Amino acid sequence: MNGFLVVLRKELLEGTREWRALATTLLVAPLLGPFLFVGITAFTMHQAIDDVAAAIEIPAIGAERAPNLVAHLRQSLIDIDAEAFADQGDQTARHEALREAVRSGEVEVGIVVAEDFAEALAAGQAARVWVVADSSSNRARPETNRVRNALGAWSATVGGIRLQLRGIHPTVGAPLAVLRDDVSTPTRRAYLLLGIVGYFVLFAVLIGGSQIAVDITAGERERGSLEPLLTMPIMRETLVLAKVLATLVVMTASLAITVISFAVAVQFLPLGELGMTANFGVVEAAQMFLLVFPFAALASALMVAAASLTRSFREAQTYTSIAMIAPTLPVVFAALRPMQDSVPLMLVPALSQHLLLSDVLRAEALDPLHIVTSVASTAAVAAMLVWLTVRRFRSEKLIL
Amino acid sequence: MIEVAGLGKRFGDVQAIEGVSFVAPKGRITGLLGPNGAGKSTTLRILATVLQADHGEVQIDGVDALRDPLEARRRIGVLPHGSSVYGNMTARENIAYYAALQGLTGAAAEARIDRVIGELYLEQIADRRARGFSQGQHIRVSLARCMVHDPSILILDEPTNGLDVLTTRALRHVILERRDAGCCVLFSSHVMQEVAALCDQIVIISRGHVAVTGTAHDIRIATGKDDLEDAFLAAVDLEDSD
Numbered sequence: 001m002n003g004f005l006v007v008l009r010k011e012l013l014e015g016t017r018e019w020r021a022l023a024t025t026l027l028v029a030p031l032l033g034p035f036l037f038v039g040i041t042a043f044t045m046h047q048a049i050d051d052v053a054a055a056i057e058i059p060a061i062g063a064e065r066a067p068n069l070v071a072h073l074r075q076s077l078i079d080i081d082a083e084a085f086a087d088q089g090d091q092t093a094r095h096e097a098l099r100e101a102v103r104s105g106e107v108e109v110g111i112v113v114a115e116d117f118a119e120a121l122a123a124g125q126a127a128r129v130w131v132v133a134d135s136s137s138n139r140a141r142p143e144t145n146r147v148r149n150a151l152g153a154w155s156a157t158v159g160g161i162r163l164q165l166r167g168i169h170p171t172v173g174a175p176l177a178v179l180r181d182d183v184s185t186p187t188r189r190a191y192l193l194l195g196i197v198g199y200f201v202l203f204a205v206l207i208g209g210s211q212i213a214v215d216i217t218a219g220e221r222e223r224g225s226l227e228p229l230l231t232m233p234i235m236r237e238t239l240v241l242a243k244v245l246a247t248l249v250v251m252t253a254s255l256a257i258t259v260i261s262f263a264v265a266v267q268f269l270p271l272g273e274l275g276m277t278a279n280f281g282v283v284e285a286a287q288m289f290l291l292v293f294p295f296a297a298l299a300s301a302l303m304v305a306a307a308s309l310t311r312s313f314r315e316a317q318t319y320t321s322i323a324m325i326a327p328t329l330p331v332v333f334a335a336l337r338p339m340q341d342s343v344p345l346m347l348v349p350a351l352s353q354h355l356l357l358s359d360v361l362r363a364e365a366l367d368p369l370h371i372v373t374s375v376a377s378t379a380a381v382a383a384m385l386v387w388l389t390v391r392r393f394r395s396e397k398l399i400l
Numbered sequence: 401m402i403e404v405a406g407l408g409k410r411f412g413d414v415q416a417i418e419g420v421s422f423v424a425p426k427g428r429i430t431g432l433l434g435p436n437g438a439g440k441s442t443t444l445r446i447l448a449t450v451l452q453a454d455h456g457e458v459q460i461d462g463v464d465a466l467r468d469p470l471e472a473r474r475r476i477g478v479l480p481h482g483s484s485v486y487g488n489m490t491a492r493e494n495i496a497y498y499a500a501l502q503g504l505t506g507a508a509a510e511a512r513i514d515r516v517i518g519e520l521y522l523e524q525i526a527d528r529r530a531r532g533f534s535q536g537q538h539i540r541v542s543l544a545r546c547m548v549h550d551p552s553i554l555i556l557d558e559p560t561n562g563l564d565v566l567t568t569r570a571l572r573h574v575i576l577e578r579r580d581a582g583c584c585v586l587f588s589s590h591v592m593q594e595v596a597a598l599c600d601q602i603v604i605i606s607r608g609h610v611a612v613t614g615t616a617h618d619i620r621i622a623t624g625k626d627d628l629e630d631a632f633l634a635a636v637d638l639e640d641s642d
Contacts, residue, residue: 017488224484231478232501
């Protein structure tokens with residue numbers, strides 16, 4: 001058995017002996033992460049679906065002045081509490097009490113019907129209704145929008161009737177018909193939710209191998225087993241390659257678990273109810289695994305390089321934490337400023353994998369040139385990192 | 401046999417060793433003696449090929465250790481100062497790892513592993529994880545693994561540091577046995593009695609130079625002192641007054 005296999009086998013044996021640490025790195029982020037993501041997403045989706053269907057009740061001041069409006073709101077599943085703040089006295093005091101209740105978050109949205117509402121309506125003028133809401137509250141936004149839309153619909157209906165009474169066709173008052181022509185596909189809409197998958201997969205790869213990378217470099221050095229190892233008849237580059245490969249084995253396991261876990265978890269998302277379809281089956285999972293594999297090679301070289309630069313375990317953990325964030329920065333940038341795939345972007349490792357994963361999830365054709373560029377640039381950076389680590393291992397600074 | 405000639409090594413502003421020359425013949429135990437910081441470890445680390453010398457020559461059984469470290473490493477067994485074994489692996493696995501790295505395979509490897517386990521009285525703990533081992537057990541496993549490929553040269557850096565009497569005695573026993581088997585044993589220490597009791601030849605290093613070389617008897621004569629400890633101090637002083 002040659003030295004490379006001897007070292008690789010021993011590092012993996014020792015890694016599995018630390019099974020508690022290994023299980024934590026492989027199970028927490030890669031296995032549970034996707035289910036956690038799906039759980040939270042499914043919860044918010046269900047809530048959104050329920051919110052649209054559920055009846056709500058809102059306080060209304062002066063509702064008795066607008067019986068038709070109230071009837072229309074009821075049809076839109078918006079019930080009216082006409083007695084709200086009745087004990088506050090006159091209209092102004094009740095209005096102020098409602099505002100205070102909204103401000104404190106006790107009430108999400110309420111309406112106030114102006115005292116001259118009935119007169120203005122009868123006179124064919126604009127009758128005033130206040131929607132009391134807090135635009136800085138995310139929680140209140142869906143209800144507020146429902147109330148606004150319902151009021152707008154009633155206004156349009158009444159406006160149409162008024163025009164008809166005057167012998168004018170209602171379309172005269174609506175010169176523009178704004179129609180919806182949505183070119184998105186159910187799969188591309190689903191990507192809005194699943195876009196984070198790519199980022200998560202890259203991160204899971206990095207996290208998966210950081211522990212073993214630190215253990216077999218800085219850890220070995222700190223425990224005092226590195227110096228005797230260096231007196232063995234084995235080339236330093238062989239030693240480094242074996243250590244990188246041991247890290248890569250663990251990272252690959254992490255990658256496979258993450259992708260499979262996502263593929264299973266996504267089936268539990270109620271995407272169909274929102275007109276979405278996830279493009280995430282067995283074939284896509286395999287594609288994602290293969291596309292990200294070169295990144296795992298780069299990540300293992302990066303982790304081993306970062307951990308080799310340090311003198312102690314603790315220092316190595318700091319370095320690898322920084323090294324863990326660095327590759328994901330271009331992905332964050334891409335999320336903030338969405339960009340189209342192009343060959344120059346494929347030159348950036350991590351970003352290229354992220355963009356290719358996005359293509360897979362959106363069911364878009366993969367450009368072979370893009371894949372080749374991504375693999376080549378990622379492999380080149382990985383090779384450079386291995387070379388740096390070999391230099392470090394050849395230097396006597398490693399043991400001094 | 402180890403032949404060292406004109407070895408020099410500098411760390412930044414500090415000249416760790418300069419012009420170190422000596423010969424450690426086979427079938428002999430050579431003790432490298434000197435106060436803390438004299439350059440013993442630096443010298444041994446260069447011989448062990450983990451440090452590179454600035455200048456000088458090192459021949460390990462006729463192999464130029466500075467130019468062909470890989471070949472030299474097959475001939476040496478090294479116990480670095482403060483080294484340790486892998487805590488998550490058993491004593492036997494630790495030894496087997498080094499056997500495999502030295503290219504031993506199959507039945508030959510098994511036979512060698514069993515042999516060093518016997519030589520260092522490790523049978524009782526051979527299949528236990530090294531994590532809970534005492535200092536003495538640690539050193540014995542370290543020594544067993546560096547001897548597993550039956551090297552013709554043993555380089556031991558302060559092997560008796562922090563050991564109890566029993567382990568020290570076992571260690572001494574192994575060193576003598578190796579010597580009688582024709583090995584060249586080179587070990588460093590700052591404990592006079594130990595060196596006097598064990599070594600066929602002593603190299604006293606002080607401030608990065610070789611102060612005196614010879615048998616304990618030679619050194620007593622050269623320094624005009626009867627007691628070896630006085631002789632040692634005299635040798636170190638001699639070097640200082642240069």
